[in-house]
Amino acid sequence: xxxPENFCHGYETKLKTSSGLIDKVRDQLKIGAISxxxxxxxxxxxxxxxxxxxxxxxxxxFSYLIKEMVNMVYNNxxxxxxxxxxxxxxxxxxxxxxxxxxxxxxxxxxxxxxNVIGRYKGEAITALKAVQMLGExxxxxxxxxxxxxxxxxxxxxxxxxxxxxVQSVLKRKVIKLPGCPxxxxxxxxTLAHILxxxxxxxxxxxxxxxxxxxxxxxxxPRRSYFDxxxxxxxxxxxxxxxxxxxxxxxxxIDCPVRQWNEYVNWPIExxxxxxxxxxxxxxDQMEPFISYDTxxxxxx
Amino acid sequence: xxxxxVINPVTRISGFMEIEAIIENxxxxxxxxxxxxxxxxxxxxxxxxxxxxxxxxxxxxxICSTAHSMASTLALEDVMNxxxxxxxxxxxxxxxxxxxLQNHLRHFFQYxxxxxxxxxxxxxxxxxxxxxxxxPKEKNDRIVKHYFExxxxxxNAHQMLAVLxxxxxxxxxxxxxxxxxxxxxxxxxxxxxxxxxxxxxIVEKMIPDVYTIAEYYVDYYHNGCGYGNLxxxxxxxxxxxxxxxYVNPLVYSDGNIRPFNADRITEEIExxxxxxxxxxxxxxxxxxxxxxDKPDAYSWVKAPRYEDIPFETGPLARQWLSGQYRNGISxxxxxxxxVLEVKKISEVMTTLLDNLIPNTSVQQEYKVPDTAEGxxxxxxxxxxxxxxxxxxxxxxxxYQIITPSSWNISTRSSNILKGTAEKxxxxxxxxxxxxxxxxxxxxxxxxxxxxxATHVYSHGKRIKTIKVVP
Numbered sequence: 001x002x003x004p005e006n007f008c009h010g011y012e013t014k015l016k017t018s019s020g021l022i023d024k025v026r027d028q029l030k031i032g033a034i035s036x037x038x039x040x041x042x043x044x045x046x047x048x049x050x051x052x053x054x055x056x057x058x059x060x061x062f063s064y065l066i067k068e069m070v071n072m073v074y075n076n077x078x079x080x081x082x083x084x085x086x087x088x089x090x091x092x093x094x095x096x097x098x099x100x101x102x103x104x105x106x107x108x109x110x111x112x113x114x115n116v117i118g119r120y121k122g123e124a125i126t127a128l129k130a131v132q133m134l135g136e137x138x139x140x141x142x143x144x145x146x147x148x149x150x151x152x153x154x155x156x157x158x159x160x161x162x163x164x165x166v167q168s169v170l171k172r173k174v175i176k177l178p179g180c181p182x183x184x185x186x187x188x189x190t191l192a193h194i195l196x197x198x199x200x201x202x203x204x205x206x207x208x209x210x211x212x213x214x215x216x217x218x219x220x221p222r223r224s225y226f227d228x229x230x231x232x233x234x235x236x237x238x239x240x241x242x243x244x245x246x247x248x249x250x251x252x253i254d255c256p257v258r259q260w261n262e263y264v265n266w267p268i269e270x271x272x273x274x275x276x277x278x279x280x281x282x283x284d285q286m287e288p289f290i291s292y293d294t295x296x297x298x299x300x
Numbered sequence: 301x302x303x304x305x306v307i308n309p310v311t312r313i314s315g316f317m318e319i320e321a322i323i324e325n326x327x328x329x330x331x332x333x334x335x336x337x338x339x340x341x342x343x344x345x346x347x348x349x350x351x352x353x354x355x356x357x358x359x360x361x362x363i364c365s366t367a368h369s370m371a372s373t374l375a376l377e378d379v380m381n382x383x384x385x386x387x388x389x390x391x392x393x394x395x396x397x398x399x400x401l402q403n404h405l406r407h408f409f410q411y412x413x414x415x416x417x418x419x420x421x422x423x424x425x426x427x428x429x430x431x432x433x434x435x436p437k438e439k440n441d442r443i444v445k446h447y448f449e450x451x452x453x454x455x456n457a458h459q460m461l462a463v464l465x466x467x468x469x470x471x472x473x474x475x476x477x478x479x480x481x482x483x484x485x486x487x488x489x490x491x492x493x494x495x496x497x498x499x500x501x502i503v504e505k506m507i508p509d510v511y512t513i514a515e516y517y518v519d520y521y522h523n524g525c526g527y528g529n530l531x532x533x534x535x536x537x538x539x540x541x542x543x544x545x546y547v548n549p550l551v552y553s554d555g556n557i558r559p560f561n562a563d564r565i566t567e568e569i570e571x572x573x574x575x576x577x578x579x580x581x582x583x584x585x586x587x588x589x590x591x592x593d594k595p596d597a598y599s600w601v602k603a604p605r606y607e608d609i610p611f612e613t614g615p616l617a618r619q620w621l622s623g624q625y626r627n628g629i630s631x632x633x634x635x636x637x638x639v640l641e642v643k644k645i646s647e648v649m650t651t652l653l654d655n656l657i658p659n660t661s662v663q664q665e666y667k668v669p670d671t672a673e674g675x676x677x678x679x680x681x682x683x684x685x686x687x688x689x690x691x692x693x694x695x696x697x698x699y700q701i702i703t704p705s706s707w708n709i710s711t712r713s714s715n716i717l718k719g720t721a722e723k724x725x726x727x728x729x730x731x732x733x734x735x736x737x738x739x740x741x742x743x744x745x746x747x748x749x750x751x752x753a754t755h756v757y758s759h760g761k762r763i764k765t766i767k768v769v770p
Contacts, residue, residue, distance in 0.1 A: 038424075045339065048314050049362020049469040055406065055451065056458045056468070063448050066423060073424040076311050080414035080428045082740050083307040089424065117316060119308040153344075153359040160340030181362065181469050235480040236663035261462035262455070264490075270466030270473050271481040271663075275355055277470070283356065288349035292665045 018185040021192035022060040026068050028196065037097045037195070039070035040090065040134060043077065044104030044127040045115045045154045045163050046147040049181040051077045051103065053145075057184025058262045065188065069195065070099070076117065087118040087125060090134065099194065100138035101187070105147040105154035105163035106131055114161040128169060135170040140194050142175045143167065144187055149176040150280045157284055167206075175199065176206045178253075180277035185258060186211045205280065207252070216248035216274050219256040234292065236271045245291045247276030301325070305736050310743060312411040314363045315750035317709070319739050323730055331718075331725035333709045333743070334599050342587050345699040350376060350668050350691055351476075353699070357687065358470045360701070361749055363406065366399035366461065367680035369474040371687040371701075374676025376476050379691060380669060386540050388478020388662035390652045391464060393536055394491070395473055396680070397649040398461035401498055402454050402468075403681040404615070404642045407747050408506065409450035412635060415741045416513045417443045430735040434516040443512065446505050453501050460494040463487050478662035485658045492653055499646045502639075510639040514632050524631030524742035526724040529553040530617035531606055531707070533560065533686070535679035536648045542655065545648045547622040547679065551606060557621060560606075562677060565686070567702065568603040571596055571711040579714050580605070583688040583700045584673060601750075603710040603719060604702050612720045613683030613707045614746065615641040631724075634745040668694045682747050683707060708746045721746055 029036065041051060055062050066072045074089045081089065104127070107114035112128025119125065135141050143166040146152030155163040167174040177186045190208050193200040200208040217223065225231070225240035232239040242249070251274055259266045267274055276286035283289075301324065308318035322330040341360055345353060353372040358365035370392070377384060384392075413419075417440055418433040419426035433440065458468045464483060465473030473479040514521070529552065536546035549560035566580045569588050574597075576588035591597075603610070611617075612629075616637035619625035624644060625637050673690040683704030690698035710719035718726070721743060730736045 043316075047359050047362040047365070047469075049359070049365065052362045052406075052469050055410075056455050058455060061455070062451055066425060071424050075425065076309055076316065077314065078410055078425060079311050080419060080426045082309065082311045082429060085427075085429045086309060086311050089427075115316075117309060119306060119318070153356070154339060156344045156356075158340075158343060160343055180359065234663050234665045235475060236482065236661050260467035261459045264459050265462045265466050267466040267472040269481075270464075272466060272472040272475075275472075283352075283359075288352055289355050290351045291349070292667070 018189035019059050021189055021196060025192050025195050029068060036071050037099055038073045038093045039099050039101060040073055041075040042102045042130060044102060045107045045161060046104030048077055050145040051075060053181035054184050054187060056261055057188055060188050084120060087120045094137055098138055099140045100134045101142045101144055102131060102148050102166050103144040105151045106166060106169050107161040107163050109162040131166055131169055142177060142190060144177050145182045146178050146180040146277060146282050149178040152180060153283055174206060178278050178280060180282060211254050212252045214252060216251045216253060216255055220248055220268060221256060222268060241273040244273045245288055246273035247286050248274040251276045251279040253278035303733055307739055310740060312744060313748045313750060314361060317748060317750045319743060321725060321739060323733055326730050328725050328728045331722045332598055333719060333721045341701060342699050345696050348696050350696055354475055362469045363403055364681045364749060365469045366396055366471055367685050369471060370396050370678050370680060371676040371685045373474055373476055374678055375674055375687040375689050378674030378676060379672040382476060384478050385662055387657055387660045390656055391479040391483060392474045394649055394652050395461055395465045397645050398457050400645045400681050401642055402457035404638050405450050405454035405457060408639055409447050412744055413443060413447055416517060419444055430737040432737050439512050443509050446509055453498050456494050457498060460491050463490055476666055480663060482659050482661050483656050488653060488656055488658060495646060495649055502643050502646060506639055510636050514636060520632040521628060521630045523728045524724040524745055525629055526612055526720045527610055528629045529609060529611040530620050531611035531613050531684055532618050532621050533677040533679045533684045545651055547618045550621040552621055564607050566605050568605055568713040570714040572599050572602045573597045587700060599711045601706055601709055601711055603713040604707050605713055610710060610717055610720045611707060613704050618679060631742050631745045670694055682749055705749045709748050
């Protein structure tokens with residue numbers, strides 16, 4: 001139609017993937033083509049930062065998620081019920097159609113007793129037990145954030161609580177959304193795809209290609225500085241931060257085009273290197289996060 | 301008749317905890333707060349590059365990540381003898397202010413409101429345990445509307461943070477010297493615009509809402525009192541040109557306000573799962589080893605003490621010490637003080653924004669010292685937060701973290717003084733022992749952050765087989 005000349009279709013599509021899918025879900029729900037499944041959002045060994053990141057989502061936002069997309073039946077940070085009555089929600093949905101979303105790593109030390117998420121009929125429910133109990137029966141399991149997908153910071157050396165990924169304790173497909181935290185769009189877009197078309201296309205490490213197909217480096221707005229060999233010597237410089245330790249070249253995620261917090265900014269634009277938080281191996285294999293060693297040779 | 305009540309999980313807090321209370325004649329006669337937290341960050345940090353602490357320690361907490369970036373940055377500046385410029389301080393304190401707004405909005409509407417206001421029960425998330433909802437329908441419905449509106453405003457507080465901090469949770473902006481990037485005029489006006497809409501919401505909706513609740517729950521001015529000892533490390537204070545915009549480092553006990561002295565902080569471990577040569581340890585002295593074979597221990601949380609006694613920290617302490625609010629010390633006063641603080645912080649942020657010089661770069665190349673030690677102490681969303689560290693061979697050799705929730709949700713100490721929240725629970729009258737809504741309300745007034753708690757109790761007995769690998 002009458003698009004401006006500088007309109008880029010690829011860019012536009014990328015930004016709107018989640019909201020486009022969500023609108024479709026709403027329409028399908030309205031005409032009764034699909035029904036609202038139950039969603040359990042478990043918090044395990046971690047910082048509970050992924051549920052906060054979910055609350056930071058906009059179009060779709062959290063209200064839309066619980067009003068139009070799913071029946072959210074359990075989340076430790078937000079549910080009104082407490083104690084055994086809260087845990088009862090988990091027991092009651094076991095035989096229903098539900099999706100399990102889990103953030104945080106699974107502490108395995110001493111049969112999981114390093115992370116108890118509640119008490120039921122006097123017995124401690126470990127995170128390990130909850131993940132296995134729900135994970136076996138869920139229609140889909142989504143591991144959200146670095147701790148859930150590969151242990152993340154919770155499993156950083158020397159891994160005091162012997163934390164592992166959600167996948168490590170389940171013999172089934174687990175969709176993985178690495179990131180510290182997970183961007184709300186990565187989760188909501190994946191969920192919308194599941195509701196509409198089933199499981200999204202995944203790469204060989206079970207990440208949705210919709211979000212995790214391309215490295216940050218490939219789409220970095222400072223890529224031309226890299227190509228010309230113009231490097232930042234300190235934070236705050238408006239050049240390529242490769243020599244400050246940027247992990248963009250090894251991190252597959254769409255941050256450069258999506259950006260964060262209602263698409264307002266992202267680490268590179270904030271004049272800091274990417275620390276590889278959305279890549280397997282974070283944090284131990286991504287350190288040091290910042291170094292002023294600008295004497296290293298650039299290896300293309 | 302004596303009855304034991306156990307609540308686990310205590311929902312609508314960050315992380316997991318258990319409350320155990322003994323009730324006699326409908327009154328709590330003893331209580332334990334079992335914040336059973338062990339992630340071992342202090343161990344993980346050993347051997348890492350000192351600069352990494354700023355981003356690494358944020359992963360302690362998803363709702364107050366910025367707090368840890370502030371404390372770790374201050375600690376690094378202390379060890380490296382770097383004094384940030386005033387512009388650097390303004391910039392990062394604006395980021396810090398955004399986190400206060402986000403946290404308090406979410407804590408009041410998403411974590412506290414469901415205790416007092418009946419949310420639409422056609423959502424499974426809003427089903428409740430109890431029926432103690434006292435607001436008339438019209439007032440109840442108005443606050444329900446604000447519950448959903450607040451979701452937008454707290455999200456916008458984080459958007460505002462990301463304008464200077466890159467992203468959040470776990471921002472990239474706060475760093476040695478101030479922040480990493482420069483505040484351009486478009487960024488400054490964007491923040492001012494968002495802040496103005498948040499300020500309007502606070503004044504027109506949030507503050508009236510907390511007083512509406514207070515009107516119908518007057519009894520909550522008389523429970524959850526604790527010791528009445530208050531402490532702050534100070535925040536938004538001691539600017540060269542602007543002076544103190546909020547609160548200086550102060551303590552309050554026995555009716556007197558005194559200057560705070562960091563040398564008087566100790567942590568006791570007698571009732572926590574740790575062992576050391578001493579029971580009372582100064583922050584830079586030692587990281588005690590885990591030991592779960594102590595007969596009387598019941599928590600991973602230690603017992604921070606100031607001059608050997610427990611102190612409360614957080615919004616009420618700050619409001620009291622800065623003279624902004626001195627109505628009382630109770631569950632309701634704590635809840636009101638947090639709401640009033642949001643207004644105060646938004647005003648402080650406006651002052652800081654008005655004093656920014658656009659495009660100021662505060663970064664330089666930093667060098668890690670070979671050997672050094674230091675501390676970063678600051679009052680943050682939930683209260684007094686301290687990071688202490690030592691550097692040897694240019695890497696971290698020692699890292700100590702004492703969080704605000706350790707102060708508030710501490711265990712008892714060797715002189716048998718209970719933790720502040722435990723003390724606050726004791727004496728409370730329980731209306732319905734089958735649905736003891738009072739406990740959660742009192743505990744949530746402290747806004748505890750027990751990310752990743754680790755429970756090792758089963759049927760009320762300690763499990764002897766548990767060992768922790770160092």
